[in-house]
Amino acid sequence: MEKTAAIIGGGVIGGGWAARFALNGWAVRVFDPDPQAERKIGEVMANARRSLPGLGNVALPDEGEISFHPTVAGAVEGAAWVQESVPERLDLKQKVYAEIMTHVGAETIVGSSTSGFKPSELQEGMPRAEQIVVTHPFNPVYLLPLVELVTTPINHDVLIARAKDILTTLGMFPLHLRKEIDAHIADRFLEAVWREALWLIKDGIATTEEIDNAIRYGFGLRWAQMGLFETYRVAGGEAGMRHFISQFGPALQWPWTKLMDVPELTDELIDMIADQSDAQSGRYSIRELERIRDANLVSKIRGLSRTDWGAGAIQRKHDRAIEAAAGLRRHVDEVEDLSQPILTARRAVPTEWLDYNGHMNESRYLEAFSNASDRFMLMVGCDEQYIANGGSYFTAETHIRHLGEAHAGAIITIHTRLIDGSGKKMHIFMEMRDDAGEVVATCEQVLLHVSLETRRTAPPAPQIEAALAKVAAAQAGLPMPEGLGRGVGAPR
The missing domain is CATH 3.10.129.10 (Hotdog Thioesterase)
Structure with missing residues (x-):
C-alpha cells in the first residue's frame, strides 16, 4: 500500500498526477475507459520525464511503474492514495466515488481534482466519507507545486496531516482551505480574469494574443514570484501596504471592470475567440506548446530557486528532502x-x-x-x-x-x-x-x-x-x- 497511487480518469489532469507520482517513485495504477488513455498518458509522461527532473539539483527517486486496469476496483486495490480526475459532473463523480469507497482501504486518502465542487458535495451519502478531500492541482500537475487541499469538519486531523505530508513529499505545496467554497481560492481569481477578458474581446478592446501579452510580459511574471499582496506591499514603497491601500483603494469604486457581469457566450463570440486563438497559436501542435511551456516553467522555477523565492523555494526544500536518500x-x-x-x-x-x-x-x-x-x-x-x-x-x-x-x-x-x-x-x-x-x-x-x-x-x-x-x-x-x-x- 505504501507509495501506491490510483489515478481514476487519465485525461490532462489525471495524466499529470500520474507523472507527478511516478517520477517521485510511486507505483501508479490507472483506470480510464478511454481506449487511447495509455497512449495519452504515455505522451504526458514523455514530456514530464523531459522537464521535471531538470527542476531540481538532486536526481529524483527511481521512477515508479505505471499500470493500467480495466476496472475502478482493480486500480484502487491496495492504493495509499486515490486521485479522482473524471469530468466535472457531480452525478458522475458521485457514481465513481460510490465504487471507489467500496474497494479502498480504511487508511486510503481519496482526493478529487475538481476545480469547482465542494468536498461536502462529494462526501454526501458516501461510506467512510471522512476519507474524501479535494486536492485541486494546476496544469501541468507534474511541474506546478500548488495544490488546494479542501476539507470539511468530518475529515480528521490525522488524515489531513498525512495528506499534507504526502503532497509535500511529491514536491508540491498544499494550500489548506479549512472552510470550503465553490471554486476554492485560485479558480475564483482565474474566473474574474476570464470574465474581464471575455468583455475585452467582445467590446473590441483587445484580441486573445494582446490579452495574453498583457499577462505574460507584465504582472504574470511578477505574481509568479511574489503573489498579490506582497507585490502590492512593495508597490506602496517604504510606507508599505497601508500607503498602497490609501493611494489606490478609491479605484475600487471606479467603473474599471465588469466583474459582476459576463457577456453571453453566443456562437458569434465563441467563433471570435476560437479564430483569434487559432491565429495566435495554430502553427504549433498541442504537444509542441506543452514542451515550450514546460521548458519555460523549468527555466523560471530554476531561476527562482537560485534566490530561494516563490516556487523556487518549494523546489529547494524538495531537493533538501531527497538529497540524503540520494x-x-x-x-x-x-x-x-x-x-x-x-x-x-x-x-x-x-x-x-x-x-x-x-x-x-x-x-x-x-x-x-x-x-x-x-x-x-x-x-x-x-x-x-x-x-x-x-x-x-x-x-x-x-x-x-x-x-x-x-x-x-x-x-x-x-x-x-x-x-x-x-x-x-x-x-x-x-x-x-x-x-x-x-x-x-x-x-x-x-x-x-x-x-x-x-x-x-x-x-x-x-x-x-x-x-x-x-x-x-x-x-x-x-x-x-x-x-x-x-x-x-x-x-x-
Whole structure:
C-alpha cells in the first residue's frame, strides 16, 4: 500500500498526477475507459520525464511503474492514495466515488481534482466519507507545486496531516482551505480574469494574443514570484501596504471592470475567440506548446530557486528532502566510508544546459563541479554560518578535462578526492560520471582559505582544519588519480 497511487480518469489532469507520482517513485495504477488513455498518458509522461527532473539539483527517486486496469476496483486495490480526475459532473463523480469507497482501504486518502465542487458535495451519502478531500492541482500537475487541499469538519486531523505530508513529499505545496467554497481560492481569481477578458474581446478592446501579452510580459511574471499582496506591499514603497491601500483603494469604486457581469457566450463570440486563438497559436501542435511551456516553467522555477523565492523555494526544500536518500551528506562525519572519494553531486542534466551540439555546454561542467566543490566545503564545515562570520574559500586554479558527452536527462554523479588540505590550501580532484558509469569529465581545483574582511588568505578555523585532516588521513592510501597535475594540451 505504501507509495501506491490510483489515478481514476487519465485525461490532462489525471495524466499529470500520474507523472507527478511516478517520477517521485510511486507505483501508479490507472483506470480510464478511454481506449487511447495509455497512449495519452504515455505522451504526458514523455514530456514530464523531459522537464521535471531538470527542476531540481538532486536526481529524483527511481521512477515508479505505471499500470493500467480495466476496472475502478482493480486500480484502487491496495492504493495509499486515490486521485479522482473524471469530468466535472457531480452525478458522475458521485457514481465513481460510490465504487471507489467500496474497494479502498480504511487508511486510503481519496482526493478529487475538481476545480469547482465542494468536498461536502462529494462526501454526501458516501461510506467512510471522512476519507474524501479535494486536492485541486494546476496544469501541468507534474511541474506546478500548488495544490488546494479542501476539507470539511468530518475529515480528521490525522488524515489531513498525512495528506499534507504526502503532497509535500511529491514536491508540491498544499494550500489548506479549512472552510470550503465553490471554486476554492485560485479558480475564483482565474474566473474574474476570464470574465474581464471575455468583455475585452467582445467590446473590441483587445484580441486573445494582446490579452495574453498583457499577462505574460507584465504582472504574470511578477505574481509568479511574489503573489498579490506582497507585490502590492512593495508597490506602496517604504510606507508599505497601508500607503498602497490609501493611494489606490478609491479605484475600487471606479467603473474599471465588469466583474459582476459576463457577456453571453453566443456562437458569434465563441467563433471570435476560437479564430483569434487559432491565429495566435495554430502553427504549433498541442504537444509542441506543452514542451515550450514546460521548458519555460523549468527555466523560471530554476531561476527562482537560485534566490530561494516563490516556487523556487518549494523546489529547494524538495531537493533538501531527497538529497540524503540520494547519498549526499552535509558533513564528513556522516559519510560511511571516508577512505573513498566522496559523493558530492547527483543530479539530472537539464535541457537549458545543452549547447548547439546537443550536449552539455562547457560552462555547465564548471557549474556542476563548482556546486560539487561547494558541497565539499559545506561538508568540512565551511557552511553559510561560517561564511557569514567572515571565512571562506576562494578558487585559485581550475583544470577541467572533457572526456565524454553528457546529454539532457542524464544522471551525473561527482565524487571528490582530497589531495591536500594542509594550511590555507585545499587541493581537490573531482570525477564526473554519467548514468552508465562512464567518466565524462574530471576537474582539479586548488582553493585558498581567505578572510572575507581582509580579502586575503588566512588560516581556516580549527574545526575545518580537523575535518580536512580527517579526510586526508582516510584517503591517504588511495593512488593518485589519473590526470592529476596534467597540463593543458598534454597527451592523455
